[in-house]
Amino acid sequence: MLGIETSCDESGVAVYDSRDGLLGHALHSQIALHRDYGGVVPELASRDHIARVLPLVDAVLDDSRLRLADIDVVAYTRGPGLAGALLVGAGVAAALAMAAGKPLLGVHHLEGHLLSPLLSEPALEFPFVALLVSGGHTMLLEASSLGRYELLGETVDDAAGEAFDKSAKLLGLGYPGGPELARLAAHGRAGAFDLPRPKIHSDDLDFSFAGLKTAVLTRVRQSGEALDEQRRADLAAATQEAITDVLAAKAAAALRRSGLRTLVVAGGVGANLRLREKLDAACARLGARVHYPALQWCTDNGPMIAYAACRRLQAGLAQPAQGHAFDIQPRWDLSELAAV
Ligand code: KG4
Ligand code: ZN
Numbered sequence: 001m002l003g004i005e006t007s008c009d010e011s012g013v014a015v016y017d018s019r020d021g022l023l024g025h026a027l028h029s030q031i032a033l034h035r036d037y038g039g040v041v042p043e044l045a046s047r048d049h050i051a052r053v054l055p056l057v058d059a060v061l062d063d064s065r066l067r068l069a070d071i072d073v074v075a076y077t078r079g080p081g082l083a084g085a086l087l088v089g090a091g092v093a094a095a096l097a098m099a100a101g102k103p104l105l106g107v108h109h110l111e112g113h114l115l116s117p118l119l120s121e122p123a124l125e126f127p128f129v130a131l132l133v134s135g136g137h138t139m140l141l142e143a144s145s146l147g148r149y150e151l152l153g154e155t156v157d158d159a160a161g162e163a164f165d166k167s168a169k170l171l172g173l174g175y176p177g178g179p180e181l182a183r184l185a186a187h188g189r190a191g192a193f194d195l196p197r198p199k200i201h202s203d204d205l206d207f208s209f210a211g212l213k214t215a216v217l218t219r220v221r222q223s224g225e226a227l228d229e230q231r232r233a234d235l236a237a238a239t240q241e242a243i244t245d246v247l248a249a250k251a252a253a254a255l256r257r258s259g260l261r262t263l264v265v266a267g268g269v270g271a272n273l274r275l276r277e278k279l280d281a282a283c284a285r286l287g288a289r290v291h292y293p294a295l296q297w298c299t300d301n302g303p304m305i306a307y308a309a310c311r312r313l314q315a316g317l318a319q320p321a322q323g324h325a326f327d328i329q330p331r332w333d334l335s336e337l338a339a340v
Contacts (some may be wrong), residue, residue: 002057005112030044131247134160
C-alpha cells in the first residue's frame with residue numbers, strides 16, 4: 001500500500017505491507033514556509049505539495065527497494081483538510097495509480113490519526129475511547145469497531161491545538177506554537193498565573209477553548225513591561241496546565257461514562273508530554289490503559305494513511321476504485337465513514 005498525505009502543511013508518503021508492516025516513509029514539513037505568516041497559507045501549501053510529493057514517492061520506493069509496479073493499491077487523504085492541498089495528493093495518487101494500472105483508495109484523515117497508535121501496537125483492540133486532539137479538531141469518540149466511531153463530545157469553538165498555537169502567538173512564540181509553548185512552559189513556575197478551565201465541570205463531553213485565549217491575552221496586557229522571560233514562561237506553563245487539565249478530565253469522564261477501559265490518544269497535541277503525564281495518572285486511577293502513537297506519528301504523516309487504507313481493505317470496508325476518477329472531501333464528518 002502506497003499512502004500519500006497532503007491535507008495541510010506536511011507532505012507525507014509511506015509504503016505499508018499487510019504482512020511486513022511499514023517498509024518506508026518520508027515527510028516534508030512546510031513549517032519554515034509558513035512561519036513568517038504565523039499560520040498555514042493554503043495556496044503556498046498546495047504549491048509546495050506539488051513540488052514535494054513525487055520526489056518523496058521516489059525516495060520512499062527507493063528506500064523500500066520497490067518499484068511502482070510492486071504497489072498493489074495507492075491510497076491518499078481524501079479529507080478533511082485544505083481543498084487545494086488535498087487535490088494535489090489526490091491528483092498525484094490518481095496519476096500514479098493510472099500509470100501503474102492499480103486501484104485507488106481515498107482515506108479519512110482523522111481515521112488515519114485515530115489508528116496511528118496501532119502502527120506501533122498492532123495488537124491493540126476495539127472497543128476504545130479515542131481522544132483526538134489536533135490543530136483543527138478536538139473530539140472524544142467511542143470507537144466500537146473499525147469504521148464505527150460515535151462522537152461523544154467535541155469543541156464548540158477552538159481546537160486544543162489552536163488554543164496552544166494562538167496562546168503561543170500572544171506570548172511572542174513562533175509557529176506552530178504547541179511545541180514552542182511546551183518548551184517555554186518547562187521553565188515556568190507552577191501557580192504563578194491562574195487561568196480558567198473552560199467547561200471542566202460541565203455535564204457534557206464538549207470542550208471550549210476560545211475563552212482561554214482571551215484570558216491569556218488579558219494576562220499579557222495586564223503584565224505589560226513586567227512580562228519578562230520568567231513571567232512568559234510562567235504564563236506558558238499556566239496555559240499548558242489549563243488546556244491539559246480540561247483534556248484529561250474530559251477523557252476520564254468519557255471512560256467513566258462509556259464503561260470502557262482503554263483510551264487511545266491521537267493527533268498533534270498528543271505529543272504534549274504534560275498531557276501524557278495527566279492522562280497516565282487519570283487512567284491509572286480508573287484502572288484503564290492508555291495508548292499513544294509514537295511521537296513521530298502524532299502529527300500528520302504518510303504511514304497513518306497507508307495503514308488506515310490497509311486496515312479498511314483487510315476488513316472489507318473499502319473498495320478501491322479502478323480508473324482515473326478521484327475526489328476529495330474537504331469537510332467530512334467521521335460519523336459518515338461507516339458508509340464508505
Ligand atoms: O495533527 P496535526 O499535525 O495537524 C492537524 O491535523 O491539525 O496537529 C498539529 C497541532 C498544532 O496545533 C501543534 O501546535 C500541536 O498539534 N502540537 C502540540 C505539540 N506538538 C504539536 N501541542 C502541544 N504540545 C506539543 N508538544
Ligand atoms: Zn492531522
